[in-house]
Amino acid sequence: MKNKAVAVFAVLGLALLGPALAGCADPGSTGGAQDLAPTAVSEASSAEPIRAKPNPEAAALLPAAIKERGTLVVGNSPGSAPLSFYASDNTTIVGSDPAFAQLVADALGLKLELQATSWADWPLGVSSGKYDLVISNVTVTEERKERFDFSTYRNDTLGFYAKSDSKIGEIKEPADIAGKKVIVGSGTNQEKILLAWDAQNKAKGLAPVELQYYDDVSASDLALQSGRADLTFGPNATGAYKAAINGKTKLLGLVPGGWPLTAEIAATSKKGAGLADAVTAAFNGLIKSGEYQKVLDRWGLSSEAVTSSRTNPPGLPKS
Structure with missing residues (x-):
């Protein structure tokens, strides 16, 4: 190799x-x-x-x-x-x-x-x-x-990423994404986690999460950088690599891939x-x-x- x-x-x-x-x-x-x-x-x-x-x-x-x-x-x-x-x-x-x-x-x-x-x-x-x-x-x-x-x-491990100049703070729990626009892959485990977090937030009277879906990486990146989306949520390995390559995104939080299980x-x-x-x-x-x-x-x-x-x-x- x-x-x-x-x-x-x-x-x-x-x-x-x-x-x-x-x-x-x-x-x-x-x-x-x-x-x-x-x-x-x-x-x-x-x-x-x-x-x-x-x-x-x-x-x-x-x-x-x-x-x-x-x-x-x-x-x-x-x-x-x-x-x-x-x-x-x-x-x-x-x-x-x-x-x-x-x-x-x-x-x-x-x-x-x-x-x-x-x-x-x-x-x-x-x-x-x-x-x-x-x-x-x-x-x-x-x-x-x-x-x-x-x-x-x-x-x-899954990761929440935002554009590098985002003012959003660290994401540790469902309340941290209330009212946020989050890019996620359709049919993935990370989508299931977001839906579960959103249900918890709604039960507490918090603002709902807006999930966004894109067919390709370029469209997803553009949505994040333009402000149409606040966060992306997916495998941390790819998120970390992209952040290192272009410096346009930053990690805000990690979540076990099997949340609430590891x-x-x-x-x-x-x-x-x-x-x-x-x-x-x-x-x-x-x-x-x-x-x-x-x-x-x-x-x-x-x-x-x-x-x-x-x-x-x-x-x-x-x-």
């Missing part, structure tokens, strides 16, 4: 940003954006790929067929920086998720085979055996656990395939050795770090 591509992305700006990760949602601190700027923008052009040494204990847990094959086939849905997107060659997939895929393959002593897939197609790809693993910002849910095994590697992002394998324990052990080794944190730091995701990887933890409840 050529990390200089990240610098190219920074120059090209938001034109390469994809949708606001509605798929992950079938699921304050302002450190994310500031932490990202010196790494992903200023230093990425000279940064070396982050690699890891083999972890024999983790590799020993691999299913025999994968160990004999010697490759780890990982599906990934490129679409939104900094998680996963195409470099300037329109072929190479870069971002935090591809970086984690490489580290897991390294730790397991396998050669990585990273394959692009759409969000809609990854479940069938894993179930059919086309992919051994999917690392693509998938949230752990109880419904998904009926078909898949999970190895967690990030907390699912949610975790996980590498996803076929249920019963026997791969999850090996991947979990690989992640835990990477956390201990420091490569895990290096990836988070490079892509501005340090606020979403987990202290340990878990296999099949409690997921978001069924609707």
Whole structure:
């Protein structure tokens, strides 16, 4: 993976940003954006790929067929920086998720085979055996656990962002968005959270929230910068990256992706395939050795770090 591509992305700006990760949602601190700027923008052009040494204990847990094959086939849905997107060659997939895929393959002593897939197609790809693993910002849910095994590697975090000169203060609770105009993705978990917050506000006699929906990033950005909207609410990873790239927005508050519950992002394998324990052990080794944190730091995701990887933890409840 050529990390200089990240610098190219920074120059090209938001034109390469994809949708606001509605798929992950079938699921304050302002450190994310500031932490990202010196790494992903200023230093990425000279940064070396982050690699890891083999972890024999983790590799020993691999299913025999994968160990004999010697490759780890990982599906990934490129679409939104900094998680996963195409470099300037329109072929190479870069971002935090591809970086984690490489580290897991390294730790397991396998050669990585990273394959692009759409969000809609990854479940069938894993179930059919086309992919051994999917690392693509998938949230752990109880419904998904009926078909898949999970190895967690990030907390699912959402962020409220406003334009950089906004006078709106920190957002911590539903009352803070009363009467505000908020951009959100239709059908996402973040929309569900806003609707729940709005219902609480109305019950207390507070002003209603006006939700706004846009089909593309450019229209959304224009609405925010022109004052037609007060806030955007979506995955913090993409919000932090945009804030670092153009300096036009700022973080006002973080919310767990499963509010009022916490949610975790996980590498996803076929249920019963026997791969999850090996991947979990690989992640835990990477956390201990420091490569895990290096990836988070490079892509501005340090606020979403987990202290340990878990296999099949409690997921978001069924609707």
